[in-house]
Amino acid sequence: MNNIGKVLKTFSATKDSSGLPRPMVDKLNLIVDFGIENDKFAGKKLDQTVMIVGIQSYEIAKQNGIDLEFGSLGENILLDFDPHIFEVGKQLSIEDSVIEITQVCTVCNHLNIFDKKLPALLKSHRGLYCKIIKNGIIKENMILKG
Numbered sequence: 001m002n003n004i005g006k007v008l009k010t011f012s013a014t015k016d017s018s019g020l021p022r023p024m025v026d027k028l029n030l031i032v033d034f035g036i037e038n039d040k041f042a043g044k045k046l047d048q049t050v051m052i053v054g055i056q057s058y059e060i061a062k063q064n065g066i067d068l069e070f071g072s073l074g075e076n077i078l079l080d081f082d083p084h085i086f087e088v089g090k091q092l093s094i095e096d097s098v099i100e101i102t103q104v105c106t107v108c109n110h111l112n113i114f115d116k117k118l119p120a121l122l123k124s125h126r127g128l129y130c131k132i133i134k135n136g137i138i139k140e141n142m143i144l145k146g
Contacts (some may be wrong), residue, residue, distance in 0.1 A: 001093060001145035005081035008025040010053060010138055011071045012039045020110060021071030028076060028138040030097045035132070036076060046131055047102040051075050052092075053127040060125055066115045074110070076126055077138060083128050086146070094144040097136025103129045 011022035015038070028036050028050075034040030035049035042049065053075035061068050070078055077094075083101070086092075092099045105127040107119040 003143050004092070004100055004146045005144050007077055007094065007138060007140055007142045007144070008080050009070050009078040009140060011076055011078070012036055013041060013074075014038055015040045020074055020113070021069045022074055022076070024071060026139065030099070030132045030134075030136050030138060032132050032135055039076075049132055050077065050099050050130040051127045052077045052079055052083050052099075052101075053124070054079050054131060056082045057122055057125040057127070061115075064117060064121055066118055066121070068114060069104060072111075072114060073122070073127055074105075079144065080094060082125070083093065084125060087126075090146060091133060092130075094138050095136055095142050096134065097132070097138055098134035099130040100133050101128050102131050105129055127146050138143040 010025050010028045012025045013022050017023050053073045058068055088101050107123050107126045111118040
């Protein structure tokens with residue numbers, strides 16, 4: 001497996017948070033057949049328990065005059081590369097954990113709160129949903145292999 005990039009930031013929608021941007025957290029504890037520990041979406045839609053987004057999505061917004069705070073796209077993991085280069089079914093290792101891309105995240109109208117142009121701009125760069133294949137802790141600066 002080759003090094004393909006690294007984790008820039010991690011985010012989790014805690015039970016006492018709502019909406020976007022998602023709060024930044026020090027680490028994510030990924031649990032197979034459950035989701036992210038303490039995340040309000042854990043235990044639901046197991047094929048969508050982790051969302052990854054590349055820094056390019058924020059750069060696209062910025063190039064179009066929309067300055068977004070990290071976490072605004074609803075991601076759990078912000079990456080230093082564009083994960084959209086991979087197909088559904090691709091597995092990514094982050095230290096001990098393994099996630100598998102299950103679907104491209106559709107652009108939702110929640111992004112309109114930031115700018116009405118944003119959903120159209122990020123149509124093909126909104127993020128990717130993943131399921132957890134192997135438990136593990138994910139933190140900033142960890143290397144992804146694929």
